[in-house]
Amino acid sequence: MNLPKLPLRFLEWFCPDDLLEGILGDLEEKFAEDVSNRSMRKARWHFRWNVIRLFHPSILFRNPMRLSPGPAEMVVRHIQTTSRQMWRNPFYSIVTLAGLSVTTAFVFLTLLFIRKEQSFDQFHQNKNQIFRVYQEIKNAETGTVIRKSAVTPVPLAEGLANSFSGIQNYTRLASSTATVYQEAEPFTETVHFADAAFLDMFDFPLLQGNLANALTDPLDLVLSPDIAVKYFGQGNPLGQELRLTLNDTTITTIVRAVLDPRKAESSIPFDFILPIDQYQQIVSKDLFDSYAYGLLENYIQLATGIEPKDFGKRLRTTRILEQDENSNQQVFYGLQPLSQIHLADEVTGNALYTSPQKLYFLMILAILVITIAGMNFIILSTSQALGRFREIGVRKTLGAQGFQLWWQLMVESSFICILAASLGVFLAWWLTPLFGQLTGSPLTFQPGWGAFGILLLVMLLVALTTSLLEARIILRTRVQDALSGKNKNGKTRNTLNDGFVVLQFALSIALVLGALTIRRQMQYILHKDLGFDKERLLEIALPATSSTDNNLHLVKRFAALVQKNKQVLAVSASMNNSSEPWTELIFAQSDGEKEKIFYNQIDANYLSTMGIELVDGRNFTPDGNNASSAILVNETLVRHFHWDNPINKEIPGKNFTGSHRIIGVVKDFHFSSLHQQIAPLILSLDLEPVASGISGVSTHVWPANLYQILVRIGPGDLEPILNNLESTWRSMVPDQAFSYQFVDDALKNKYAEEARWEKAMDWASLFAVGIAWLGLLSLMRLSVRKKTREIGIRKVLGSSIPAVVTLLTRKFFWLVLIGSLVAWPVAWLLLGKWLNTFSYRIELSPWSFVLVGLAVLIFTTGTIGFQSWQASRANPVDSLKQE
């Protein structure tokens, strides 16, 4: 008979043996009948259908007596046993599940965040052929790198394209602020300048318009959709005119295209793009053509078939510039792949980047947390295994082999892990917005298969470790011992568990120390005396006109008007503001060295308005009778040149012609980030005294001019005084937006990133410590419970409650101590390293280390003391009845 093979085998598999003969006989009889009465095809179909109909509970459940059930059925049974076990011990089940699932959520979110950061700039089709050019300045003799930057001169890309074959396309990308008018109302906006090739090289999605002729005419404009809506509403922006002012030139541009900047995944967040030629309105013609000034980013696209490595080598070995004979500095150029600029913090330009350290930090934290949770799980499960010796003993007696026992444990652990992981993924989905807020970059919950894959792998790894460890303990136990509920071979397990506990204590202590230190350092930075008074100090952006005199005049008139209000204490002006890096001038020395000195152009009221002390010499006089050669310097500069008496000295420099004199020295104040030491600084009323010695500039703000009005406001309401300032501003400069910031707010923003990370670190450590505690707590509970009988006997024999408590607490005391000894040096080293990235930092104090260790000790002994106190108070009769 040609019974269909597969259904036949299926039937033989699931059908109870005693029923099989009768059933199969009937089926075969019917099959033969069908073959002769109908057709083979029909017969086979009937057979298949009948087999499917027989796959029915009332047949399947006639199987109970089989001694070797199939593997799938065994898995179901194991899961059944596991769930029973979990119901029976709700406390441990909740601890285990909560720990693992919260951890999963954390790790999952971390993976999402990392993946998001890695996905930046990946949507450009030519990402592997597009490179950002960076500049590396080296000392010719020692070979040490002096500076690396992706902010490079304007003509660089064009120069490279002319002297190297293989460059298919290039674009420059600069940015600046401009005043943009909607009707008559002015807005201050950030605008970008690029070559027309920008639109070819990058793949920002085109929403409206045509890229072919955009950015070819000097008055072409490309917008982001947000800006298009802001200025043109829902109407069609194409072909519309938009008036904007660059420096003091007002141009009327025409919108050619609307381009989606994909800000969530792009390091180049533009809103307006103008043709690069318009950048000459911002910087002068000679700067625009000079190789001496790093002003913008240069991107090149290599032709297909050009190997980036080879090109990089050619670039490095070829002299692009005629280098100064005397100079002992060498300039090299290198390439950064577009796909990598987002995570490169070694060489940075204007593009947005995330420090890869943060990703490492998050990853390490995730690994720590999962280690802790995994250890919790292992400790708890193995300790739980103790209570199941009887079950295991029965299984062994019935002939369970080592592999089968392990398999049971593996199924159990995997079941719990996967259950927890599912809960965790749900939790992650729920927490995504909060996590996005904490890390400062909005996240969307779109996990890829990779994340799930990693998660599953990690969970299976945890399950595997747990089950192997459990199996080891169980297999070492003799059946008789197991059946009598004794665990004689527990020695190894205890050492292992103690090891884990020590590690948990160590991690907790280290994390608490880390969080505390980071918090103290941030507090230190946020409240450090900056050398000037940052409270109630206002910065108002001045129009970027090309003439210093115009602005100085404007400041004087403005000051005269607003100072009628008694609440305005002082008014001054400055070139640089508090939120951006200050201008750095480079002075060539006769020995070929280059001195880099910070520079700020100010007016005569600067020191008094800012509250900066003068320590030597004299200040500028506000009456206007200042020698044109006068400059002020800071203390660091004096120390830098090892001067005893700086007054009337000159800054050394090859091209100086005796054009300046130092008239006074100001006390050091912090004008750049607290990550950096205070650097030498020159203050002057205009650039003229030092102009002749300048051989290069690195800055966001150029040319030298007054760009900020500083207003010091006295005590009292801010609201009326701000209104007063604004109305005065509007009457004087109607075509420039009144945009201001409070210096203390600006400084807070400067460290906002750090503050946010501090908060994230706080939460993460709190969370990790919480998880660790959860595990330790349940372990302590378990260890006390295990000793209930012992406590009972001791009490019966006359032991006092304190003696019993001491007995139980002693071991944990030692574990905490060892944990501290492990944690302290590691934390000391790592935190010291982190603090070293700040020039101004707190000292690590050994006392805080001891204190944290002590706190952990008190908490631990307190917890276990309380539990053992409870246990020892119980009536010995009850506890001895237990077995």
Add this chain to the structure above:
Amino acid sequence: MVDHLGEFEELMLTMVAILDQEAYGNAIVQAVKDQLDRNVNLSAVHITLYRLQDKGLVTSEMGGATTNRGGRRKRFFRITNAGKRKLNELQEQRLKLWKMLPELKFVVR
């Protein structure tokens, strides 16, 4: 006493009683087809017979060796005394209800 029987169960029980010594899966299917012109599925018949067996209404035993069905023996079902009682009871119940009906008249509307 055993609880309620479904329609199909009742049918199977009756068939087993009718076929007496010859009640096995295919014979029952065939008999239902012959007597009632109703197609029943062989698997459903088997499943129901085992259920009846669980309820103690039928018993089964294997018959002698055969030649026409791969040499496999038939499983013959026989009605037990409990089964007979059940059939009787069902019959009585039906009669009792039948008598309570007012005379059935088919009205032409």
